[in-house]
Amino acid sequence: MSVSNPTLITFVIYIAAMVLIGLMAYRSTNNLSDYILGGRSLGSVVTALSAGASDMSGWLLMGLPGAIYMSGLSESWIAIGLIVGAYLNWLFVAGRLRVQTEHNGDALTLPDYFSSRFEDKSGLLRIISAVVILVFFTIYCASGIVAGARLFESTFGMSYETALWAGAAATIAYTFVGGFLAVSWTDTVQATLMIFALILTPIIVLLATGGIDTTFLAIEAKNPDNFNMLKNTSFIGIISLMGWGLGYFGQPHILARFMAADSVKSIAKARRISMTWMILCLAGTVAVGFFGIAYFSAHPEVAGPVNENHERVFIELAKLLFNPWIAGVLLSAILAAVMSTLSCQLLVCSSALTEDFYKTFLRKNASQVELVWVGRVMVLLVALIAIAMAANPNNRVLGLVSYAWAGFGAAFGPVVLISVIWKQMTRNGALAGILVGAITVIVWKHFELLGLYEIIPGFIFASLAIYIVSKLGAPTAGMVERFDAAEKDYNLNK
Template sequence: MIQMQTLLTFIIYFIFLMGVGIYFYRKTVDVEDYLLGGRGMGSWVTALSAQASDMSGWLLMGLPGAVYIGGMNQAWIAIGLFIGTCLNWKFVAPRLRVYTKRTESMTLASFFEDRFKDPTGLLRVISALITLLFFTIYSSSGLVAAGKLFESMFNIDYTLAVIIGSFVIVLYTFLGGFLAVCWTDLFQGLLMFVAIIVVPILAYNYVGGAEAIKEAMLAKEVSTSLISKDFSIMATISTMAWGLGYFGQPHILARFMSIKSVKKVPEAMKIAVTWVFISLGGAVIVGVISIPMFDSLASGNHEKVFIYMISRLFNPWIGGILLAAILSAIMSTIDSQLLVSSSTLTEDFYKRVINKEASDKELMHTGRICVLLISIIALFLALNPNNTVLGLVAYAWAGFGAAFGPVVLFALFSKNTSWQSALAGMVVGTVVLLIWKQVGLGKIMYEIVPGFIANVATILIVNTMVKQTDEDILNDFDEVIEVTDTIA
């Protein structure tokens, strides 16, 4: 009976999502609508869509699970992410909105080409390949989270659970494009926000308060503070380095590109920063409270503590709504990743290489087909139940941060950076990250750190040898800075 009630809640939720997809299918008239919502998104939609798509299933599964195992020292991840969020909204969002509108760029890869006027097309093609590589990994992490959620709730086979989750997400993304994704993200972000506040408050009273939590943490020998006896500078840098990843995440940067006006960025930033602060804090608290609530969990089940907590505290109807928040976190990221991957294949490969004269209607159809292709590949990667949500997210997050983060910052803040510098930095940063990860050095230092540093160093070195001399590029940069400085 419990499963039936919860299942009914989920069915209603799925119907709502399908309705949104169908509604915006009729509203989407050209490729800019499908890929960027016509650059007409409001502050609330932009803010919550950016942050809901950012946090994904790892916020309600991966992060609480990490805290459950390691204790409070895992909260450095949340601190790094919060700082990264603030810096990204403050410095990247306004300039990126103005610059991408000026260059009429609809993807990050096309922005790099247009911003630096790369005559070879290599910046765009390599950026697109990196996007597809890491978004396929990233999308699979969400499908793993969906599989674990359905498996826990309904006792169904993991493979079937992953397939069901994939079907629902792909369908409304396929139909409604960016508009459907952003408006569902708004609702999903609000649902996640409610869940991450309500659940820890009730769970705190359930376990007996602060003393009971501290006793359980001491008994399990996990850290009770940010700086404990096993504190490590290297480990702290690695966890805080998650914040570096923000500057290169295409699905978040796409939200900055889509906001209706740069004047709306400050308002959106306030909404986003508030949401992130409370949500990250709530996720850490969930992990801490789960330590006394669940004495021991079977191997690999630590990422399900939020699911178990809801099941223990709430009746099936309310529990079903709160569990839908976890599904919201998962869906709000995968749909964005599928759409950005689709944008990359459509704009940066199909339109550039196959059919340069493709109509808007043809590009929209191509985009929808690309959503299906990427989702199928991600589905096969997700079928391994031994994958962890946090592990897959960490690799993809680092990949984007190391490859794109420095290039985005130099594009927006360095007048003299050339396309040769940007291309060299991107390639070196990606190669260093991949090698660092493959040889096992990621256990010593999170791979985003050496990758990011290598990218920055390469750009600075090449800049001394190949300077930007194109007057059009220099004038464009000055005009963009003038506009954004006026708003600030």
């Protein structure tokens, strides 16, 4: 690997810029609220792009284009499900959660919100939800570190061990120093880079393959079923792919963006920006994989790396069709996708450990400066555990991403959604929802029942558990009063 390698230089400049943003955010971080939620100061543009970038990991530029390249448009159902789920999350949860967390003890984390919303004096709700976050997110972080390592390994010819640290170091650095503001500001830059890459690349591929008509004829010649949305699918298969959309209601790293918005008024504008960004990105992702079929059919002599690993389709197209400097920028978009999600996950884990364990159970009177530094140490601790888990590339940790998504979606999704729209929900109902959702996902995944994605039964059973158990009791007068005040505030300001 030459030091003059344009791609390497581009990566170094990009990473240096992200760390510089972290240092700028450091100067705006004065207390735990700043470190965990940016002092609830995010405007609509940063809220929108940060929510999008934190959601879309390396799978956006590697996994999904690869699936489309292999199977055609039948793999695009997952994109449709994600768009529907994200829109409903913005519509029903975003604004209400922003107000409810403020009215319920100015909660900084999901466990904190659950504990205040349902007046859980025992701490059981906080502990169980914080444990769910730590277990699933440590696995999630490990998968992001593996994805980053694979990118460095394939782009620069590094050993896996070196690539592992290279991919993780920059993300850890700016998250450690700048906290939530650094993560949100860098997410905005990364979201811009991702959409640039996903709009430009399919256009250039189209031009390289002779335009739309020629490209479509080449794809059809390769396999006419590439255009068939129902190829090799079943009703359960389509429902399972669409079911990914349910996961949005329970993802702590996405919900944190809603909680950090500067006001409810910012949410509507942020929703429009975020959904436009998301639809364009997913359309670009599908187009990269789909048009890639035509390109590599016409150029079989360079198709070896993609045939060996279809998830490299975006990487190979960027290398083959662009000037090395532009290719470096496009490949930085993959790093951006990995870093944006990994940084959010590290911060949510740090928040759970600092706010929900350290401050609540160990040091109730800890100073703000102490809590911020504990938060930074926790980022480092979680990152090191995740790196240790990712050290063996054969442990297939990337395959657990869908498991973690289902776990959060079923354990937290119904609790969050119902807690912001139904004032009769009780503390025991919330506990039942988290436990039933998490257990259903684990059991369903283990037995692979009906071939149905485990998030769907998990979400349904958790919702039923919340309703039934809540009906067996009643919320306190204080819970109802705070809910009504928050709902009134939301309706006045939305």
